[in-house]
Amino acid sequence: MNSLDAAFSALADPTRRAILARLAKGEATVNELTKPFEMTQPAISQHLKVLEDAGLIVRRVEGAKRPRRLANAGIAAMDQWLAMLRKALEKNYDRLDGVLAEMELKKGEKR
Amino acid sequence: MSKLTLKTEGDTHIIVTRRFAAPPEAVYRAHTDPKLIQKWLLGPEGWTMPVCNIEPKAGGKFRYEWKNGKGGGFHITGEFVELEPFSRIVHIERMHLPDATPDNHVETRFDADGTGTLMTIRMTLPDTQTRAGMLASGMEPGMEASYVRLEGMI
Numbered sequence A: 001m002n003s004l005d006a007a008f009s010a011l012a013d014p015t016r017r018a019i020l021a022r023l024a025k026g027e028a029t030v031n032e033l034t035k036p037f038e039m040t041q042p043a044i045s046q047h048l049k050v051l052e053d054a055g056l057i058v059r060r061v062e063g064a065k066r067p068r069r070l071a072n073a074g075i076a077a078m079d080q081w082l083a084m085l086r087k088a089l090e091k092n093y094d095r096l097d098g099v100l101a102e103m104e105l106k107k108g109e110k111r
Numbered sequence B: 001m002s003k004l005t006l007k008t009e010g011d012t013h014i015i016v017t018r019r020f021a022a023p024p025e026a027v028y029r030a031h032t033d034p035k036l037i038q039k040w041l042l043g044p045e046g047w048t049m050p051v052c053n054i055e056p057k058a059g060g061k062f063r064y065e066w067k068n069g070k071g072g073g074f075h076i077t078g079e080f081v082e083l084e085p086f087s088r089i090v091h092i093e094r095m096h097l098p099d100a101t102p103d104n105h106v107e108t109r110f111d112a113d114g115t116g117t118l119m120t121i122r123m124t125l126p127d128t129q130t131r132a133g134m135l136a137s138g139m140e141p142g143m144e145a146s147y148v149r150l151e152g153m154i
Helices: A003-011 A014-024 A030-037 A041-053 A072-079 A082-110 B024-032 B034-040 B128-137 B141-153
Strands: A057-059 A068-070 B005-009 B013-020 B048-054 B061-067 B073-084 B088-096 B104-113 B116-124
Touching (some): A003 A041, A014 A030, A014 A041, A041 A068, B024 B104
Antiparallel strands (some): B013 B116, B061 B073, B088 B104
16 A cells, blocks of 8 residues: 555544544544544554554654654544545535525515 | 646645635635625535634634534634635634634635636645544544544544
């Protein structure tokens, strides 16, 4: 699997996207990540391993702690989610096209 | 053919453009009249906006609440900084998940483009990581919902 495939495969999981979003706010330890996600520590660790293998996050050593933070590749990969965001926006604006057409129609009826 | 463009600019900006067949006045109204906003600002299929409180004047506040009909939802609050009918809106907004995300500073321009409108949205986030986080989990209700669930609502 090339690195781009690995990144997208890692991002395909909502939990991992949420972990990345959390790490976007600053580095965090496994413990700090486990609490808000209401998942077991092994489950979180497994997600972190996938993200790490994909090069999206890195860890550093601080005594017994291994805080994780976003790698530059992680930031870049999340930019790729612009594509998904684009889809949601397109849906909104396609709807807005319909609303605007209706407004135009009503204006015509009043004339 | 997609009429929408979406790109990042510099470290902290997101730029969205979209063309509409209707003139700027109509597009501006569709962004400031709650009855109109509730018809289109909905994200993926299945989502509704039961609450749309909006006070479209400088210093005025707004609050949008979305629901997915399956018990999930979230809301956005914000303030208007400047409104120039029918060409420009400047506002600040944040999502509540339930913790508030960092402020997103948004300028929306409605420029006449032939008989239609070219809309340009320029968002400014506090820093690159916030932008990345927002793009990963925010701005899109479907993805937002999964984040909210993960935050402990299961």
